[in-house]
Amino acid sequence: MILNGGSAFESAGHVDVTEQVGLLFRSCHDHNVQNSTDPFRRDYGRTITEYGRSTRRRFQSVTGKDERRMITMKKLALAVTAALGISALAAGPAAALSLDAAPSGSVPTDESHSSESGAAEEEGSEDDPKSHDEDLALRYATMTLYEVAHGKGIEYTVDGLKAGDVVTTSLNDKKSVVKKDGPFDGSVVVDEEPDVPTALPFMVYVERDGERVREMSTSVDLMAEGDRGEYDDGTLLMNPEEDTNDTALGTDGVxxxxxxxxxxxxxxxxxxxxxxxxxxxxxxKRQLAGEDESASVRYIADSSKDLWGNYVITAECGGLEDSAPLQVYIDE
Known part of the structure; x- marks a missing residue:
């Protein structure tokens, strides 16, 4: 139920204010959607419910003799009405029409976000081709000047593709056709060996049925020389390795x-x-290891949350497990 501009209070006068606030409270409680999988509706619902509880308690202490207090309480109730209306609008047209309507898609909870390899993308998520940076990961985020221009070059993985998709990059005109649904392992060799060690940004594009459905950006950190050496079985590689700031974690990710x-x-x-x-x-996030016996993913945190603090990142394959700590500090 959505009240319009506090009209319920104006029509009720001073006779049964508590009942009117009770209606507001129940409306707020319904909007809380305790089991909703939509984090936006859930967070706003909790806030609005607290408004409702507070306002109802205050109204119950109001007497007809205290007109000044009555006006204050009516203002508080109007604030509840306004908050409810704003939340309904923010939740979208469907929520504004019916607060009891179930969400139209499955959205991960705040505590755990899971993406299964090979799962088809939701139709609505393909509308914005630039919203999929988290689906692009590098096998090695740090490479030598020689490595990017020889052999396989830069190796990358794109998650959630479909058979027949065409993958290209901004570094050359090479086109790769995806053979099966799920993660796609690609590579690109730089035409000329870079002169200086610096960051090498590039884009990866995905076309489906002749239409570009994804544009993803990433960057390789170049070093003059170095020996990658041999890794033990089941080794987790992380870039950045030990620390990053909250802004970078919410944009470039890890x-x-x-x-x-x-x-x-x-x-x-x-x-x-x-x-x-x-x-x-x-x-x-889960992904099948490719023919190169590795899997690569990218973690981009929700930038609307407080991200600073200490993290532990783990990876498992078969009976093997590895972990690495990550410290996130505030970007000042």
Whole structure:
């Protein structure tokens, strides 16, 4: 139920204000949507419910003799009405028409975000081709000047593609056709070896049925020289390695690669944030290891939350497991 401009209070006069606030409270409570999977509706619902409870308690203490207090209480109730209306509008046209309507899609909870490899993308998520940076990950986020221009060059993985999709990059005109649904492993070789070690940004594009459905950006950190050496089985590679700031975590994210698994192993990546009670899982993603016996994903945090703090990132494949700490500080 959505009240319009406090008209319920104007029509009720001073006779039964508590009943009118009760209506508001119940409306707020309905809008709370305790089991909603939509974090936006859930968070606003909690706030509005608290407004309703507070306002109802205050109204119950009002007497007909205290007109000044009555006016104050009516203003508080109008604030509840306004908050309810704003929340309904923010939740979208469907929510504004019916607060009891179920959400139209499955949205991960705040505590755990999970993406299964090979799962088809929701239709609505393809509307914005630039909203899929988290689906692009690099096998090695740091490479030498020689590596990017020789051999396989820059190796990358794009999650959630469909058979027949065409993948290209901004570094050359090479086109790759996806053979099966799920993660796609691609590579691109730079035409000329770079002169200086710096960041090498590039784009990856996905076309489906002749229409571009994804534009994803990433960057490789170049170093003059170095020896990658050999990794143990089931080694987690993370970039940045030890720390980053909250702005970067919510935009560029963290590149994660689990190497030396068995091909077709399911690799499970998880991110935990430490707190006073121990740690809480905030993200999870699964991907099948490719022919190169590795899996690469990208964790981009929700920038609307407080991201600073200490994290632990884990990866598993087969019976192998590895972990790495990550410290996130406030970007000043």
């Amino acid at each position: 590149n994660l690669t689990m190497v030396n698994c068995s091909a077709e192993d399911e690799v499970v990546f998880r991110v935990f944030k430490k707190n006073t009670d121990g740690q809480t899982k905030v993200w999870e």
